Amino acid sequence: MKRNGSAAKKAAVYGMLAAMAIVLSWLESQIPAFFAFPGMKLGLTNIVVLIALYKLGPKSAMGLNILRIAAVSLLFGGFSAFLYSLAGGMLSSVIMILLKKTGRFGIVAVSIAGGVSHNIGQIIVAMIVMNTAAIGWYIAVLWFSGLASGALIGLLGSLLVRRLPDSLFRGGLRDAG
């Protein structure tokens, strides 16, 4: 495998994906409070995670997600926002990576599982932080909102994964293994 000049390309591609994720996070934060429930989100940035997962591999997807969450929390959120996103992001990344690894599921299904688990991860942190019993409704509502947004993002993501040229991600960029 040739790795000539791959470091520069790697930096460029990862930088581009990270930038995309941050911009999408910002874009999402600009969408007016159309969703009546706090925590209900479209999860636009998950498109980038899906691209990374399917084009580069699980390690890259995880790395980009952590980078994205840290950057976005620094830019737009506080520490608690960081905790929430980190819990949601990590749980959904792990679930999506595992599901993809089985090879039995398509992007849309993987994304739906990711959307739901993202919300569940957030709720777990919320339960710890707020110590409240009234959170059951949240789980039910966010479960289905995660399903819906996961489906939408999965459809968008699968379009992109299919159309982005593989040459963009070639040259030692993919995770080993």
Add this chain to the structure above:
Amino acid sequence: MEKKRTAKGDILLIAGIAAAGIIIAAAVLLFSPHGSEVVVRVDGTEKHRLPLTVDTRMVINGRGGSNTLVISSGEAWIEDADCPDGLCIKTGRISRRGQSIICLPHRVTVEIDEGSGGNNHSSSADIDVVAG
């Protein structure tokens, strides 16, 4: 490359997730205990705390408009509002702990609480579920 994969796994997974969601919703509906107080907040600050057992009707003055709250036979609902979408009216009747009605335009929330005795939900555990 992965074109060989059938959609069977996908359908099963998605159906499973949806089924789990329905089960969770049903469990929440069945097991969440009825509350005893109605908490009205405007802009996040508590304005009123009313017992769910006493029938009342009151006008909540929110930001740029008002909502009419009715409490009757252990249920609370918004009967009338001058907000553009009227979502708070459509939300319907609430009586279980943690349920809420939200009027986003007026920044009004109506939530069912477990009642005075503090914020500590573990104090009077007449619940048959260990909710963590």
